[in-house]
Amino acid sequence: MRPRFLSLVGLLAICARPLSAGDVAAPSFTLDVVPILSKAGCNGGGCHGALAGKGGFRLSLFGYDPAADHRAITRDALGRRVDRADPGASLLLAKPTTAVAHKGGRRLDPESPDYALLAAWIGAGCPGPDAAGPRLERVEASPGEVTLAPGATAPLTVTATYSDGSRRDVTRHARFTATDEAVATVDPAGVVTVVGPGAGGVTAWYSSRVAVARIVVPFPNDVPAAAFTAAPRANVIDDLVLEQLAALRLEPSPPCDDATFVRRAFLDTIGRLPSPEEVRRFLADTAPGKHERLVELLLARPEFVDYWAWKWSDLLLVTGSKLRPQAVAAYHRWIRDRVAEGTPWDELVRRVVTAKGSSAVDGATNFFAVHQDPESMAENVSQAFLGLSIGCAKCHDHPLEKWTNDQYYAFANLFARVRAKGWGGDARNGDGERTLYVESSGDLLQPRTGRPQPPAPLDGAPLPDDFAGDRREALAAWLTSPENPSFTRAIVNRVWANFFAVGLVEPVDDLRATNPAANEKLLAALAAHTVAHRYDLKALMRLILSSHTYRRSATALPTNAGDRRSFARAYPRRLAAEVLADAIADVTGVRDAFTEIALNDGSTEKTTAYGAETRAIQVADAAVKSPFLATFGRNPRDITCECERSNQPSLVQVLALSNGAAINDKLAAKGGRITQLVATDPAPARIVEQAWLECLSRLPTDAERKSFEELLGTAPAEERRAVVEDLYWSLLTSREFLFRH
DSSP states (O other): OOOOOOOHHHHHHHHHSOOOTTOOSSOOIIIIIHHHHHHHTTTSTTTTTSTTOBTTBOOOGGGSOHHHHHHHHHTTGGGTTOOSSOGGGOHHHHTTTTSSOOTTOOOOOTTSHHHHHHHHHHHTTOOOOOTTSOOEEEEEEESSEEEOOTTOEEEOEEEEEETTSOEEEOGGGOEEEESOTTTEEEOTTOEEEEOSSEEEEEEEEETTEEEEEEEEEOOSOOOOTHHHHSSOOOSHHHHHHHHHHHHHTOOOOOBOOHHHHHHHHHHHHHSSOOOHHHHHHHHHOOSTTHHHHHHHHHHTSHHHHHHHHHHHHHHHTOOTTTSOHHHHHHHHHHHHHHHHHTOOHHHHHHHHHTOOEETTTSGGGGGGTSSOSHHHHHHHHHHHHHOOOOGGGGTSSOSSSSOOHHHHHHHHGGGTTEEEEOOOSOSSSSOOOOEEEEOSSOOOEETTTTEEOOOOOTTSOOOOTTOOSOHHHHHHHHHTOTTOHHHHHHHHHHHHHHHHSSOSSSSTTOOOTTSOOSSHHHHHHHHHHHHHTTTOHHHHHHHHHHSTTTTBOSOOOTTTTTOSSSOSSOOOEEOOHHHHHHHHHHHHSOOOOOOEEEOTTSOEEEOOSSOTTOOGGGOOOTTBOOHHHHHTTOOOOSSSOGGGSOOOOOHHHHHHHHTSHHHHHHHHOTTSHHHHHHHTOOOHHHHHHHHHHHHHSSOOOHHHHHHHHHHHHHSOGGGHHHHHHHHHHHHHTSHHHHEEO
């Protein structure tokens, strides 16, 4: 028996109803039909947008291929999905309204404007995508920023702008997502409901375009205006942070003490603890401007080069798991030389992206040894230097971003002519050499069409047809241009996160439009500062280190305890694995030995590349074996992602510190600092003071001094060394030592 459908008269009555303001008289497949299917979830990954489709019906994920979708709807299944003579009998309408059994349930109301529009499209003969018609250029969410009280609601409006200048209200067909549901939620209609205080956002997705609305909900704190107006300010960072704190009613914490500042600045800038003498000197300095003088000293220290070469080696994946020892050494040396020379960031990136030559001589070429096909080259350039993950667009339009499948292959085609020749020699003896060069021809095919996409940067103009040079040169010019906002924002966010424990955007390397910054004005201002200073990262670091925001105490006040990302206070962070290893070695006087490299097959190989005085952050190769570094979350440098490094505490770490060799064997070592200290037979007061300065970079409090001096003073002579070891052990395993605060 034929299923019951709406009668043709009833259907025409629905179609005759006035359409809403967002509809048009002549339905367009691309502008009208596809958005309805997207909003209903028909082309989602769990439905017909899945790789194999559902029930024999397959649509492109989120409608990224309208032409293929039109064929699937109007031609596949013998054309049964649409009935031009009787639109109400079309499976495209009968299934989602459940007039015919539908495993996906009811997705469409037969009384809705969407049903009427689909029916009108079918009745008009199912016109296909119009290549000459207007194209969607952007979408905007309104209001762009709104301040709401707890429990309040507010509707959002989404407007689309097309290439012909027309604008349409597409709120009904947009998909909404809250970026922080602890602050606000959003329903399918775009109505925002406040949940709690903070700064959050709502993203609106429409036809592969994204808009973001910012939601500000002040905390229920009674903070006098003077707390913000009278707060010390050194530069634009303080101005914009205090502006946001005032809007959120988060009181700024007071400045940290000088001992905390000197320890924090040393760890964040050069990755090591200050010596007791350096602490004493800073504490004794009473002349104005001593914080600024310390900053200049740190930026000029040789350890600055070691620390930032280590940081950029994480980003650029310097590892023996993918490179030969000779290449690892050349790659790390190249990075270190650039830091030592003060090479501007844009120049450093330009030289990486356009590198060619020998892997053993031209170290930067090894960036293309760890990424050996055009697709991975494109993805890692985007991730490393733009903070954008475009991998999803390899198979379909990106579901969370504006990048299309065609843009992905146009971008990847920029690398299609990069070639390498020659490995030579044994796989591990270091005598192999790889030469990177660029062919004069060759293209990457777009699998969907079988033809190459014209090579083009993301959101950039395609290269001319007669372009005969290295396509990467054009890419580098676009990539590092001040007009490319993602490039500058990405490096600013990485540097900021180093000094503040969290980025303005989190995760640090996820700068997609659907992941807005905690303080957009501040990120924009820092990006402008970086451009104005020609990408001199020391200038950016100097601005950060000189701000009063950086000096803020980590102590939470009742009026800012709820702050997580507005920088009302400092956020403690466990020391990175290499920095922690070096800190323990500095205090105990015993360094780790780096004598083996872990191979991909699980075996190890001896190496003599690192001498007895090598610090952990000076180790070039992430494949060098170190149980301590592995336990404490060293970045293995397998993929370009900040998530590869872990600073999270674990039970294994607790056991390693309390019972393992990491601390105990070093404290007991005959050639260690404890032996030297005890040999001089110092007074208990000197031992206590020295221990606190070496481990915590501060003097002990009166209570600490009294209790430990009594303990040392009453210890029998034969037990004195054991007591000193226990004293140092208690400090080295304390949270105050393990965390930057």
